[in-house]
Amino acid sequence: MTLDLSKRILTDPYSKAPAILLIGKSGAGKSTLANMLIGEKKFKTSDNSGSSTSSSTQICQSALICLDGEEYNLVDTPGIFDTKRPNDKMQNEIARSIVQCSHGLMAILFVIDFQAAGRYTKEQQTTTDAILKFLGGQEESCRHIIVVFTHCRQKQTEDRFFMEEGFSADLKLFLNKIGWRWVIAPDPEIFKEPNDPVVERNMNDLKHYIRLLPIYYTTELFKKVRIAREKELQEIESNEKKTTNEKIDAGLAVAKHEFRGEGCFPLHSKVILTDGRRIEVSQLSIGDKVCCGEKNGKLIFSEIYAVVHTDNQTVTQYQRIDYLKSDGTEGTLRLTPKHHLFVSQGKTIFAEDVRAYETELLLFDGKKLIPVIPHRVTREWELGYTAPLTQSGKIVVDDILCSCYAVAPPYQAIIDFVMVSFRLYSWIMPISDCNKEIHPYIRYLKRGQWVLEQIDYFNTIIKRL
Missing domain, CATH: 2.170.16.10 (Hedgehog/Intein (Hint) domain)
Structure with a gap:
């Protein structure tokens, strides 16, 4: 799916709002969750992407959201840790996600398709470990993670205790590690009515968890990108010919350099x-x-x-x-x-x-x-x-x-x-x-x-x- 940057990166390039980052595999429902949280359809989803070749959105999207008077940058990512090899376009989208988080992370919404991942397989555990390391290490990132389950059945969505009965031992272990912070994003194919109380209850629970999180944090990667971004924005200000897209992508080159498929062997080989x-x-x-x-x-x-x-x-x-x-x-x-x-x-x-x-x-x-x-x-x-x-x-x-x-x-x-x-x-x-x-x-x-x-x-x- 190709969309002009200014139509999907809605955040002011000069905003210093910390990020609420949505992560998870492609097709998990991150864009749909973002729209639920905002309360309107700002983010493109696979259903309205206009693409018949992709089952999910493979782009970075962002928009400012206000919770209890505090402004945050809600960032929707492509499947950052999908096992398929990213092409140049995908690497650009991953880098844009990093750029949008350069002023720190308030919350990490880990979106999991429960029907596909209810057993929390070894592959998903490996992916989770990579995500936690990438976002600042196990200790810091775990304090800011909220798990959001998608594609749940109606009874699972309406009854939290019934939902918990289906958790595997490994999934429970992970949820314990993050303080048992989890909610459900109701399936829009089941809960279709506007202002549905089940949808409102789950989104209110999610906002409540975000309010209870510690102050936002940053990482060396995000600091490096922020410095590069601020420097490029200053240079753009002195050049009247620079476009809006160039402002949006300020710092992109540094971010892309930090996320790549080069190297040789892992350190522990x-x-x-x-x-x-x-x-x-x-x-x-x-x-x-x-x-x-x-x-x-x-x-x-x-x-x-x-x-x-x-x-x-x-x-x-x-x-x-x-x-x-x-x-x-x-x-x-x-x-x-x-x-x-x-x-x-x-x-x-x-x-x-x-x-x-x-x-x-x-x-x-x-x-x-x-x-x-x-x-x-x-x-x-x-x-x-x-x-x-x-x-x-x-x-x-x-x-x-x-x-x-x-x-x-x-x-x-x-x-x-x-x-x-x-x-x-x-x-x-x-x-x-x-x-x-x-x-x-x-x-x-x-x-x-x-x-x-x-x-x-x-x-x-x-x-x-």
């Missing part, structure tokens, strides 16, 4: 050192030697010579690959979708191209590498990433043989050759500290990525002949 110890990849230091495979029954270790970028706050999307180890226990590898990993033919592929029950990966069983076929491939969001480089260009992570490279077309031997210059550079100028920005020399080398892209293009044509 495990690697194997020469003495057999397994440590988290975030604990690696330059000079450490890690397992990178085996040859003729002998383990091979390779030295870490650089960590090209790392960060513990950026929200990153990972490809989650579940497989069975040789002893029957379940293993899990997480890496960014554009990262390379080895398949049994000795080639490398993108992680996003791994297929359950089809792709043969290489599993380290403690002595040698053996083929393994994953039984589940999904997407997850986590905070943080790190990207270590070994002299061999290979590394065993969570018992799976991976490449150290990403993004460029997966031609391991060619990238190894190209990286010789960086290994020489790091030997002359040792790389001690790294940050979230990719090392400038690697950025320089990426200018030659088009060569690999051309090779990949011609290989694709040849395969089709």
Whole structure:
């Protein structure tokens, strides 16, 4: 759905009102809840979006709302932590949501489709953890969360005690963590009458919970975006040619940079050192030697010579690959979708191209590498990433043989050759500290990525002949 920014971001760009943020999966009913809370249809919903191809709104929307004399910025988000990979348009919408929260968070309305999520699955728990970390950590965000259930049946909506009987143990545990603050957004297909008392009662309960919340809070991310936004707005004021849309999107570039799908490995992924110890990849230091495979029954270790970028706050999307180890226990590898990993033919592929029950990966069983076929491939969001480089260009992570490279077309031997210059550079100028920005020399080398892209293009044509 495409709408002009000024028709969906209704908040004054100069407003400093803290946000009431609606989060949840796409199609959960966030936009419908926003309209209920406002008392009029200001937000576009899937029913009136005019789109026949989307089951839900995939845009950021906002409007000012007044509760007990206090002004807040009500922000409706796209499905921020949906498992599908966000495209550029979706990343822009996510960034706009962050911009609209740059003056702090008063309340986080966690919208859950009860019919689809009443059991509160492991995937939903993982998503919840990612949301809490992203919004300032478990302790702070839990003090501001209110759960809003949608798509509930009539009896569940009318009888709170009957509704609670359907809560799973895991859901009850989560609700206890947030102070048992929950309400129902009545289904408009059931409660159709204007000023329906059931709708009014639930919305009044929601407003009551918001009034009882502590003072609004902020995070380092929101502070950074607010500073950038205020600076850009000052620059816009001095330029008469700037448009309303540019005012609305002030700070967008900084927000988008903080929410991305780049990186390599999650911080908690495990690697194997020469003495057999397994440590988290975030604990690696330059000079450490890690397992990178085996040859003729002998383990091979390779030295870490650089960590090209790392960060513990950026929200990153990972490809989650579940497989069975040789002893029957379940293993899990997480890496960014554009990262390379080895398949049994000795080639490398993108992680996003791994297929359950089809792709043969290489599993380290403690002595040698053996083929393994994953039984589940999904997407997850986590905070943080790190990207270590070994002299061999290979590394065993969570018992799976991976490449150290990403993004460029997966031609391991060619990238190894190209990286010789960086290994020489790091030997002359040792790389001690790294940050979230990719090392400038690697950025320089990426200018030659088009060569690999051309090779990949011609290989694709040849395969089709």
